[in-house]
Structures are given as C-alpha cells and as structure tokens.
Amino acid sequence: MQKIFDEVSSLDKKCYDKFSLSEDLLMEHAALALKCEVNNKIKSYNSTILIVCGVGNNGADGLALARLLQDEYLNIIVYTPFEVKSKMAKLQLERLKLLGVNTTNSLRKVFDIDCVVDSLFGSGLNKPLKKEAIDILEKINSIEAYKIACDIPSGVDNNGEIKNSAFKADVTVTMGALKTSLLTDGAKEFTGIIKKANLGLSSSCYENQTDMYLLEQKDLKLPFRDNINTHKGNYGHACVVIGCKKGAGVIASSAAFSFGAGLVTAIVHEELQLPYYIMQSHNLPSNVTAIALGMGLGLYDKNELKKILNTNVAKVIDADLFYEKLLLDYLNQEIVLTPHPKEFCSLLKLTKLADIDIDTLQSNRFKYVKLFCKKYPKVTLLLKGANVIISQNNKVYVNCLGTSALSKGGSGDVLSGLIVALLAQGYSFLQSAINASLAHTLAAKNFKSNNYALNPEDLIEGIKNL
Ligand SMILES: NC(=O)C1=CN([C@@H]2O[C@H](COP(=O)(O)OP(=O)(O)OC[C@H]3O[C@@H](n4cnc5c(N)ncnc54)[C@H](O)[C@@H]3O)[C@@H](O)[C@H]2O)[C@@H](O)CC1
Ligand SMILES: [K+]
Numbered sequence: 318m319q320k321i322f323d324e325v326s327s328l329d330k331k332c333y334d335k336f337s338l339s340e341d342l343l344m345e346h347a348a349l350a351l352k353c354e355v356n357n358k359i360k361s362y363n364s365t366i367l368i369v370c371g372v373g374n375n376g377a378d379g380l381a382l383a384r385l386l387q388d389e390y391l392n393i394i395v396y397t398p399f400e401v402k403s404k405m406a407k408l409q410l411e412r413l414k415l416l417g418v419n420t421t422n423s424l425r426k427v428f429d430i431d432c433v434v435d436s437l438f439g440s441g442l443n444k445p446l447k448k449e450a451i452d453i454l455e456k457i458n459s460i461e462a463y464k465i466a467c468d469i470p471s472g473v474d475n476n477g478e479i480k481n482s483a484f485k486a487d488v489t490v491t492m493g494a495l496k497t498s499l500l501t502d503g504a505k506e507f508t509g510i511i512k513k514a515n516l517g518l519s520s521s522c523y524e525n526q527t528d529m530y531l532l533e534q535k536d537l538k539l540p541f542r543d544n545i546n547t548h549k550g551n552y553g554h555a556c557v558v559i560g561c562k563k564g565a566g567v568i569a570s571s572a573a574f575s576f577g578a579g580l581v582t583a584i585v586h587e588e589l590q591l592p593y594y595i596m597q598s599h600n601l602p603s604n605v606t607a608i609a610l611g612m613g614l615g616l617y618d619k620n621e622l623k624k625i626l627n628t629n630v631a632k633v634i635d636a637d638l639f640y641e642k643l644l645l646d647y648l649n650q651e652i653v654l655t656p657h658p659k660e661f662c663s664l665l666k667l668t669k670l671a672d673i674d675i676d677t678l679q680s681n682r683f684k685y686v687k688l689f690c691k692k693y694p695k696v697t698l699l700l701k702g703a704n705v706i707i708s709q710n711n712k713v714y715v716n717c718l719g720t721s722a723l724s725k726g727g728s729g730d731v732l733s734g735l736i737v738a739l740l741a742q743g744y745s746f747l748q749s750a751i752n753a754s755l756a757h758t759l760a761a762k763n764f765k766s767n768n769y770a771l772n773p774e775d776l777i778e779g780i781k782n783l
Contacts, residue, residue: 318536319513320520321495321529321715324475326440328493328523329516336518343516344374344405347492348381350514351467354490355386355432358463364431365392369457370420371437371471372402378467378492379436380409383418394430395420398437398453427456432463435484437471440496446472451482458485468492469499470507477501478680490514494524495531497683500715502703511717529683529713537755539783540577540742552579553606553741557734558625559585560637561615565730568773569609570595572734575777576756578607578741584625607631607740609733611638619643631740633749635733639664648693651746653736657701657729658682665689682706686713697746699736701729705754709747716751718758720768727773732757735780756780 322328332338355366368383370376376397383395397420401410413420435457437450446454454472457464464486472483477498487509491499493516499508516523544551555578559566566583574581574594582596582605583589591597601608607630610622614637626632626647633653638644639660645667656664658675665671665678670688678685679702686700686708694710705716735753744752760779764771 318533318714319495319531320524320527321497321500321531321713322524322527323497324440325492325494325496328525331525332516332518332523336522338517340405341408343493344378344381344409346516347378347467347514348385350490350492350512351378351382351434351465352385354465354488354512355382355434356389359390359432361431362389362391364390365394365429366390366432366434367394367396367424367430367457367460367462368434369396369398369437369453370401370406372399372406373439373441374403374405375436375439375441375467375471376401377403377406377409378439379434380406380413382434382436382467384409384413384416387416387418393418394424396422396424398422398424398449424453424456427460430460430462432465433457433460434465434467435471435486436467437484439468439471440475442471442474445480446482454482454484463487464509465490466508469496470504473498473504473507476680477504479503479507483507488512492516494520497529500531500704500717501682502679505703505717528711529715532714532716532718532751532755534718534755534759536751537759537783538748538752539756540739540744540752542577549579550604552577553743554578554580554582554602554604555607555609555737555741556582556584556601556605557609557737558611558614559583559589560613560617562613563589564727565613565636566609567591567595568727568730569612569734569737572731572773572777572780573609573738573741575781576735576738576753578738601625601628605630606743607633607737609633609635609737611635612730612733614638631746633733633736633740635729636660639667642667648696651695651697653697653699653740653746653750655699655701655729655733655736655750661685661700668692683713687711697750699750699754705758707747707750707754712747714751716754716758718755718762720758720761722761722764722768722771723758725771728757728761728776731773731776731780756783759783
C-alpha cells in the first residue's frame, strides 16, 4: 500500500523547514529520477530526446534534466515555447546557457524522436489551456516515441480533470508522493504507469499521515486454507438472491463458490439450471453466513426483500437495490455496497446527499465517496470505475489495477460473488471488499487473450489461478 495525498506542497515545505533541504536539491533529485527513466528505456547514444519545458518549476525540472543528460545522447532538443518565469526555471536555464546548451522556442521537426519528456505544466496548472498550449500538446502527442510525464501529465489539473487536452504518457514520474489527481478515472487515460521519485528523503520522512492509500498487487490476501483438519462448514454458507435477470445471480454464485465459500445457495423462485455444486432454495437456509443481493434483481416483492435484508448476517448489495428507498433503512449498519457511477448517483439522491449527474460524479469521485462515508461510517463503499475506490469511514483505498477488459456485463456480478464469498468465510467488510477487488482486477490483468474477449468464466478461471 502506498500513501496518497491531495497536495504535496506542504510536504515540500517540510523538507525545507524541518530537514533543511533546499528547493534546488529537491529539484536535482526530481531531474535525476527523470534521467533514470530516460536511461532505463533509451539505451542507444544515437538517440534524440525532446524535453518540452514550461515556464514554472515543472519546466525547471525539465531544464535540469537537459543538463544531466548532456553527452549521454547525440541529440537533446530543449524546447522552451514560452519565456520562463519562475526563479528556479531561470536559474536552470542560466546553468544550461553556461554549459553552452542551446534551447529552441519552435519545434519544426517532430520525427526521429526517441523519447519525449513533458515538463510543460505540473502542479501549478491553474487555468484552462490556451490554443497555443493545446497545439503543443497535440503535436507532441502525435510523436511516436517513449513518453515520460514529469510529475503529472500536462493538462491534467490538481483535481485530476482534463479540460481540453493533456499529454498522453507511457510513464509518469511523480515527484515525492502520489497525488489524488493522478488517480482519477479521467487521468488514467493519460498517466501511463505511475512511478514515484525520491526527492532526497525516504518516503517515511517525506510523507505525513494520510487516510488515503493506493492498493498494490502485494496487498492481495487470497482466502487460502491454512488448517488441514477442516470441513465445508468452516468456510461459511454464501447465499445469492436470484432476481429477474437470472444470469447475474448465477455468475455471482459461481464466483462465490470458486473463491472459497464452503457452501453456496441460490435463492430462487423456481428451479433453475445451475452448476451442480450450487444448491437452490426458496428461502434462506438457517446456517447462512453472508448474502449477496441486488444483481439482476428487477421487480422483487418488497416484503421478501425486507425479510432478506433483516436477516442478521453480512451482506453485499449491488445494482437494482441502489434505486430502492428501502435500502435507506440499512445504511446505518455494516454492509458492503458496490455501485457503479450511475447507481451511486441514485444512492446520493436517495440519501439526499447530492442530486448530480454522472459527469459531475466522475469529476469528483473522491469528494462524493468521502461525503457518503462520512454520513454512513459503517458502510463499506466500493465505487466501480477505471480506478475502483473503496472506502469505510474516513479511510479511502484506490485500486488502479483494473483494465478495460472488465468493461463488460457480468464483471460486476463476479465481484459481488467474490465479496460474498469472503464475507461468508468471516473476513471483515473492508478486507472482503479490498481483496475481492484486487483479485478481480488482477485476474483481468493476467488475461492472456485479446482485451475485448474476457467473459465472466474467464475471469473466475483467472481468480482460481492467482
Ligand atoms: N516545490 C518543490 O520543492 C519542487 C517542485 N517540483 C516541480 O515543480 C512543479 C510545480 O511548479 P510550479 O508551481 O512552478 O508550477 P508549474 O511549473 O506547473 O507551472 C506554473 C506556471 O504555469 C502558469 N500556468 C498555469 N496554468 C497555465 C495555463 N493553463 N496556461 C499557461 N500558463 C499556465 C502559471 O502562471 C505559472 O507561471 C511540480 O509539478 C514539480 O514538477 C519538483 O522540482 C520537485 C520539488
Ligand atoms: K508535466
């Protein structure tokens, strides 16, 4: 798990005030981290590196990089389209001049470039881009080369929003600590792989306390069976309520069985053709330990719903239930909710927290997740998206490991099945949501066939083999 911060200027300030590091020293480390990234990828001396430098300290990072790369590559183009403004950018430019390095303010030749470093705008981007900047970004985006963003892809603002254009990076070397702005669904299209640069201090000294964390592959804890002398009753009894769209519940049931639940029962109105290992019943069995409810539910008798919701076992709620007022009666208890953005908008409206459209939510995912979890601190909320956000009370966890292969009907049903399996086995609400989400995304990431082809069975098969 890595810490995430909304802003890092206070952390930079701590470096100056508490540890007596200078801005110049931090910048030198930033440039060194960029140099490492270039060197790791570009091995041939006969290469051309284009460094695009803006007017502020992000540009200054690029200018310092140009100095560090001298003599390492045949051709280093230092492109400064605008007159530099910040004190550090002026100093870095002066240092380059003293070395006899020329810069250019026009970029004609955009072929035969092996690597582009984007140091146009960083955390100081505070207004929409003008045409001139948009044209530059479009021009450098069109170059076929390895693309490195310094700190944050230019055009992505501090809320992680992209107003008109942004640099499309293969890798973003972010300075000091991970920022929320890099982890929005919108930014995911532009950041590429995110790497964190050390600015001269270990993370434990540079970073402060936070309630936000980025989940990593190594955080995954699978429900391995450590004891030998066990029986099915030791692993819980998961029940999945089958609604009108029966496939959803069937997928969830299969996923639950494959993720370790000792028994899985589908709660049905009529006998269905199900895998032989999934039991069927009209009522909840007396030994139920967790329930999944909502997927493919459609129209369902309210009294039956209430009866299921009133059963005192762990529950994961999905899909159609986010449009049901009835759910409001259960938000002050421990429960896992797994809405996608449209369903979360409905939930926000039902709870009278906000009446917003999907675009507004997507631009402010963290804000609305925090708002909801503040009002309902017992709920474990998992907001689906390109980057999944999982939150309980004031803690927020982000899972960036998902891929577009998961953008399919049935993926969410698998996730609910995984969560109910862990709940049934006695894992906590938060651990169930986190580990199910990690398993879900990692299985998709490991999928070897084309990324448009993943189906729920492939996903379940992948989860079995993590
Ligand atoms: N403070 C520190 O100690 C460190 C800062 N570092 C770098 O400094 C960067 C932040 O530097 P700055 O605060 O100078 O900010 P930026 O370099 O991101 O840019 C700020 C400048 O761009 C202008 N600007 C903002 N939006 C614009 C727009 N849409 N169109 C045209 N001009 C616009 C501003 O007026 C300002 O002059 C970080 O992203 C990071 O790369 C690193 O060197 C690490 C250490
Ligand atoms: K940048």
